[in-house]
Amino acid sequence: MSEINATMRGIGQTARAASRRLAASEAGARNAALRAIAERLRDDRAALETANEKDLAAGRGNGLDAALLDRLTLTDARIDAMADGLEQIAALPDPVGAVSHLDPMPSGIRVGRMRVPLGVVGIIYESRPNVTADAAALCLKSGNACVLRGGSEALHSNQAIAACIAAGLADAGLPETAVQVVRTTDRAAVGAMITLDEYIDVLVPRGGKGLIERIMREATVPMIKHLDGVCHCYVDADADPAMAERVVVNAKTQRYGTCNTLETLLVDASVAASLLPRFKAAFDAHGVELRGCERSRALVDGLTAAEPADWDAEYLAPILAVAVVDGLDAAIEHIDRHGSGHTDAIVTRDHARAQRFLREVDSSSVMVNASTRFADGFEYGLGAEIGISTDKLHARGPVGLEGLTTQKYIVLGEGHVRE
Amino acid sequence: MSEINATMRGIGQTARAASRRLAASEAGARNAALRAIAERLRDDRAALETANEKDLAAGRGNGLDAALLDRLTLTDARIDAMADGLEQIAALPDPVGAVSHLDPMPSGIRVGRMRVPLGVVGIIYESRPNVTADAAALCLKSGNACVLRGGSEALHSNQAIAACIAAGLADAGLPETAVQVVRTTDRAAVGAMITLDEYIDVLVPRGGKGLIERIMREATVPMIKHLDGVCHCYVDADADPAMAERVVVNAKTQRYGTCNTLETLLVDASVAASLLPRFKAAFDAHGVELRGCERSRALVDGLTAAEPADWDAEYLAPILAVAVVDGLDAAIEHIDRHGSGHTDAIVTRDHARAQRFLREVDSSSVMVNASTRFADGFEYGLGAEIGISTDKLHARGPVGLEGLTTQKYIVLGEGHVRE
Structure with missing residues (x-):
């Protein structure tokens, strides 16, 4: 030895x-x-x-x-x-x-x-x-x-x-x-x-x-342990636009370097045309670069083209991936494929879709109408935090x-x- | 691949x-x-x-x-x-x-x-x-x-x-x-x-x-998972003799091949002279071979000499290791050194020692005045059992x-x- x-x-x-x-x-x-x-x-x-x-x-x-x-x-x-x-x-x-x-x-x-x-x-x-x-x-x-x-x-x-x-x-x-x-x-x-x-x-x-x-x-x-924090926010067709803007901007910009920072924004196709320009303006004011899918880039100017690697990126920086998706099922499927099981949120006024998101998204924290930045032991009332786990056994x-x-x-x- | x-x-x-x-x-x-x-x-x-x-x-x-x-x-x-x-x-x-x-x-x-x-x-x-x-x-x-x-x-x-x-x-x-x-x-x-x-x-x-x-x-x-079931029963100075006999005989003989079967009997030195002959007679009636430490063999005839490996053995057979120990601390120390963290029991009428045993023995099940054979999902009211875990994380x-x-x-x- x-x-x-x-x-x-x-x-x-x-x-x-x-x-x-x-x-x-x-x-x-x-x-x-x-x-x-x-x-x-x-x-x-x-x-x-x-x-x-x-x-x-x-x-x-x-x-x-x-x-x-x-x-x-x-x-x-x-x-x-x-x-x-x-x-x-x-x-x-x-x-x-x-x-x-x-x-x-x-x-x-x-x-x-x-x-x-x-x-x-x-x-x-x-x-x-x-x-x-x-x-x-x-x-x-x-x-x-x-x-x-x-x-x-x-x-x-x-x-x-x-x-x-x-x-x-x-x-x-x-x-x-x-x-x-x-x-x-x-x-x-x-x-x-x-x-x-x-x-x-x-x-x-x-x-x-x-x-x-x-x-x-x-x-x-x-x-x-947790390895990655690739956190998503899905803005549903029934989201309140002002609430959606407030939540996604806070989730991305309140701190860039933390594991519960938003890294990918998913927007329902039915509201993308009205919401994306609004989000773009808000993120511009914070100096956040948006990297969009083809559909999002067709709806608003000034988005960088997202590469495949962007959907799995934990930027820890003023960069946000943006994708237009066809409804809740497509959003859940995107999170299932690209998420890291850390923290994912939905913004919606629709009760049934909120409940489905809570139930079906397989992440350590799932949120309705709240910033992903809340995923934290102190904010959850634990009084202390030794770390965050994205494992499923023992502590999550x-x-x-x-x-x-x-x-x-x-x-x-x-x-x-x-x- | x-x-x-x-x-x-x-x-x-x-x-x-x-x-x-x-x-x-x-x-x-x-x-x-x-x-x-x-x-x-x-x-x-x-x-x-x-x-x-x-x-x-x-x-x-x-x-x-x-x-x-x-x-x-x-x-x-x-x-x-x-x-x-x-x-x-x-x-x-x-x-x-x-x-x-x-x-x-x-x-x-x-x-x-x-x-x-x-x-x-x-x-x-x-x-x-x-x-x-x-x-x-x-x-x-x-x-x-x-x-x-x-x-x-x-x-x-x-x-x-x-x-x-x-x-x-x-x-x-x-x-x-x-x-x-x-x-x-x-x-x-x-x-x-x-x-x-x-x-x-x-x-x-x-x-x-x-x-x-x-x-x-x-x-x-x-x-x-669990690997071993080296289960102990400690018969305390304050044990009721008839209860002690009933519990240890059941723990050893009710089934020999299960992981919650008793494998080592620990007897407090102050009662070993009176209890060991009684236990020996009871186990003789079931055809169980007793392998004793030196002190136990000095107190009762007919025990095989235990080898060092006996203290760590999971016999899954009509064999029982027997050791005389000096009180609760020595019993806990023996279990700490040789146990497998599965199931360990104390027989005693003393409240304080029962509480210390429950608290300080670091096993998945700790028992007072009950047979180790009870360590089972159905007996614990779980309705079903997928297995027994001796790990500490997640399920125990x-x-x-x-x-x-x-x-x-x-x-x-x-x-x-x-x-």
Whole structure:
């Protein structure tokens, strides 16, 4: 076994042991730890900023662009935001321990389900150091140990945050090994980590498509993940024109770089002639390039010709694909073929078509008369978000604390045996 | 692409297309199909028995043992039982379509979750032809298309059942491709099927450990599965002796070959001297061999010496490993090290220790004062069982219709946009 594999196995083993202690811990102790970590972060802001300056200097030396350097930077305000976030998570309801449906069965036993932590969560992420505190807090709140592997560009910042986390855990009498931040920048650490199925119960990769694809290919640990966000909005024949404009413009322009941003606009043929010029003017005002199908380009001037690849593109930029479709069935078929199962919306006043869209579009979020930008754990009232899943098993859509738990069956008898 | 890969891809594509139609179908149509299939099975019993006789003749020619030949045999009574099972599944509540928690959010949108089919389920199984009807029925009831790959020894029987299923689907106006029973006996079909992640949403492998291990190694489709059933019963210091005897004897002897059968008995040291002789006498009466640790062998005569491998053994036979442990912590530690996360029980009158056992033992079923043999979808009131999962993600423990579904978020707005 290589040294890095041995190191990662050791981390996995100690994480597994810590997960047993966390699963047996009281919610009060876990919340106390979260508050203690927040206090440590606030108290140690000078040390955090010194460590962060090392990462920034190295980043500048390595030619990181301004956007990346900005994401990497820890300011006083960002440190306060991290600490506040930990206290908000501490204040959320306890996601574990609840027993549901403890029902008597014909045999006389009572059977229920108890919500329990998953065990050990592995999180792989890039650049932004606040993820170290956020992800650790969500795992801790849900009674899970975690192994965190951040980007090498944030190494010193992440280790400084890890020191605050360890101190806060100790303050609350919880094992420091409950949160382990991998120290090595060796890329082989990721390969070792994602095959530790003996010790890690689930991976949450957060990062660009290249990272996710690599992990999908190599991981033996199950994942909570999404790969693409090719989100659609279908403007139905019965849409209110002003509402349709408001929704599609918000879905595209409120932020360009997020996975729930609109990437393809579908317009029913019966209203395309009246609506497309209106949409074109609105998007022009935002500097959004429209790439249209042949039918849409025949109805309005100034659209670039869409290539076949445009229907599957996640632009993450001020570009929008536009297609004219023949009604709801054609819209659903387009989404079925080109969508990524993330978030898709319909704008309509017609009840039956709204219900069919909700039922038949097979995506993690389906919406009626609302911007796709709402697909978010906070907007859905989850109180927190560890990521978004486009998988169908276990967790689907924005994943909050419940997605970091599982259920086990509990059976209560009085000496019952099976006949 | 090899011919078999092309065939399996074609099956996957048509299954995916059928799954869209099933997801949009009414529960009434799916239930009508289940009842029509039951009628076809009863009406076509002569054809089923003729096809089955071909399999039995081939099996006898290939030297299958009596137990396997028995499992393979379709009698009038077994055909009736298959048909009755389909009608019982038709009578269960509809597991899809329910919307829960449609709650208003601060932004004004309403957010809920809708229970929907997974899509396409792949089931790989051995010998017993009734699984073809059972598995198809559970998938159909839950709105899923399925691809079934049975054992080559049951080929003719499975195809005859498949013909009844296709006819029943057609009777109810549902696509015949909703249930596809793989015709080829080429083992490569399994390898092709378990990597069809583009078309199959989940695999449910049902069979021996060799089959499951192969699928675990090679599959890219996620699975609902269990590998081992190394079930424990811990007899606590405060156990009622008569209850303890009744529970452990039932857990071991009610059936030897099932995954929820007791394989290791743990006895608290403070009561081992009084209880072990009593247990020994009871197990002697059932012809069960006890393999004991050193401490247990010092307390009672006639125990075989346990080897280290005995603590991890799933005997599926009249053999039981016996260990004396020092209290609850040692019992939990033993289960943590040697258990398979399937089903573990405690016998005790002590409330606090019962609660700690329920909370801290990390298994799919944990029991107090009940036989491990109760770990079963029917005993848990699920109405049906597609399998048992010892995984933590998605479905854990006995898996009924709910395990064949997922949820999607639905968002209802009135033109809401994100600020």
